[in-house]
Amino acid sequence: MALSHNLNLASQGTSLKALFSGYLIVVAVGYLMALVQIQLTHGLADGEYGLSVDDIVYSYYGNRSGSLLENKLHGSMKPMASDEERAQIITWIHQGATEETYESSGVKQIFEAKCIACHNADSGMPIPDYTNFQAIKDRALVDTGASFSSLARVSHIHLFGIAFIFMFVGLIFSLAAGVPKPLKVIAICTPYAFLLVDIASWWLTKLNPNFAWLVIVAGGSMALSFAFMWLVSMYEMWILPRRGVDDRDALLDE
Numbered sequence: 001m002a003l004s005h006n007l008n009l010a011s012q013g014t015s016l017k018a019l020f021s022g023y024l025i026v027v028a029v030g031y032l033m034a035l036v037q038i039q040l041t042h043g044l045a046d047g048e049y050g051l052s053v054d055d056i057v058y059s060y061y062g063n064r065s066g067s068l069l070e071n072k073l074h075g076s077m078k079p080m081a082s083d084e085e086r087a088q089i090i091t092w093i094h095q096g097a098t099e100e101t102y103e104s105s106g107v108k109q110i111f112e113a114k115c116i117a118c119h120n121a122d123s124g125m126p127i128p129d130y131t132n133f134q135a136i137k138d139r140a141l142v143d144t145g146a147s148f149s150s151l152a153r154v155s156h157i158h159l160f161g162i163a164f165i166f167m168f169v170g171l172i173f174s175l176a177a178g179v180p181k182p183l184k185v186i187a188i189c190t191p192y193a194f195l196l197v198d199i200a201s202w203w204l205t206k207l208n209p210n211f212a213w214l215v216i217v218a219g220g221s222m223a224l225s226f227a228f229m230w231l232v233s234m235y236e237m238w239i240l241p242r243r244g245v246d247d248r249d250a251l252l253d254e
Ligand code: HEC
Pocket: 068, 069, 072, 073, 076, 077, 080, 081, 110, 111, 114, 115, 116, 117, 118, 119, 125, 127, 128, 139
């Protein structure tokens, strides 16, 4: 390939290569830290180590199979009330678990008769005090995952921050000489396209858990294009023989 100009990575002066490399190394470490952080937050959402589709569903959509209160009434608290009483409590939960219906539907009497003997402030057991309605309410709510306000906050931080990182990674990579133009353009555009898909897939997963796989596809594609641009840039700067050398540094060396 004939190189008629000096605007390629291999031929840059050492100081510009050092600047580019320093930036690339620091953003790569930042990327690794982001992956560690994802493992430690979302990775544990399903109670097991490692990021899975379930983790993403629990994080964004929530665990809507039921509330803690309902699950306990089918589990360890099953013997505490009759089938009829438990059905009555569960109906109340499904109808929205409001304080008015708590009193009017007779659920309050069931709690007083069957639950408060243990679930009170003086029981000495580390269990919630059901003389306080809020303690019941908290356990009656279905887990609906990330709130819209937290999604909006994390979305705009990611869009601004990641677009900025890929601006410079892409700019450095755009000076690579050994990559065919179509591939170059695709590698530069991929992270931006998948950044939008990634953010959109969080919102879609919040609405429908089937979109969780899209979060993984988009995040993975972004990471792959980052790795590709990073490796090509580093290779052309430090391993590829220099051609049409830029002698800006050499003037100072002499
Ligand atoms: C004999 C005492 C006793 C009675 C009566 C009782 N509970 Fe419990 N409850 C416990 C204990 C002990 C735990 C903690 C162990 C567990 O979660 O199984 C608990 C835990 C719970 C939890 C989980 C709380 C949390 O935040 O971790 C819920 C929900 C619950 N009970 C609901 C009820 C309801 C509803 C009733 C009445 C129908 C009831 N319990 C009656 C002893 C009791």
